[in-house]
Amino acid sequence: xxxxxxxxxxxxxxxxxxxxxxxxxxxxxxxxxxxxxxxxxxxxxxxxxxxxxxxxxxxxxxxxxxxxxxxxxxxxxxxxxxxxxxxxxxxxxxxxxxxxxxxxxxxxxxxxxxxxxxxxxxxxx
Numbered sequence: 254x255x256x257x258x259x260x261x262x263x264x265x266x267x268x269x270x271x272x273x274x275x276x277x278x279x280x281x282x283x284x285x286x287x288x289x290x291x292x293x294x295x296x297x298x299x300x301x302x303x304x305x306x307x308x309x310x311x312x313x314x315x316x317x318x319x320x321x322x323x324x325x326x327x328x329x330x331x332x333x334x335x336x337x338x339x340x341x342x343x344x345x346x347x348x349x350x351x352x353x354x355x356x357x358x359x360x361x362x363x364x365x366x367x368x369x370x371x372x373x374x375x376x377x378x
Contacts, residue, residue, distance in 0.1 A: 259288070259296040269305040276305070282318040284308050284325060315353065320345050 266273050279285045280295070285304055287295035304325070311321045324346075327339035 258299040260299060260301065262287075262295045262297065265297050265301055265305065268302050269309070271305055271309065279305065279308055279318075283322055284318060314346070315349055316345065320349070 260268070262273050262276055265271070265276055269276075271279075276285070276297075277295075280287055285297060285301050285308070287297045287301075290296050307325065308321055311324070312318075316324070324342045327342045
């Protein structure tokens with residue numbers, strides 16, 4: 254896209270595969286910005302496309318919009334969700350890994366307890 258070019262919400266949605274509603278939500282959350290034209294239409298900067306791609310990737314990793322708002326200024330690049338691993342990104346992702354590992358451990362305990370309960374019940378029948 255041409256530097257300084259603007260895209261309408263429909264173009265941004267079609268390019269990224271993200272719904273209009275989600276794009277408005279991302280704007281509300283401060284993840285992307287738009288200017289309003291005289292007709293009231295949202296005009297997003299051309300660099301909103303890779304930003305939305307990064308937001309989607311970070312959401313899929315399990316980060317919240319608050320966490321993404323913290324790390325987004327440190328992320329760059331069109332192809333990868335994060336190219337510049339600044340301390341904020343490293344910290345947020347390390348914290349998220351620890352949270353995921355804790356959930357996995359908890360789920361493993363639950364699975365073991367359920368299996369034990371089923372095993373004990375089948376012995377008494």
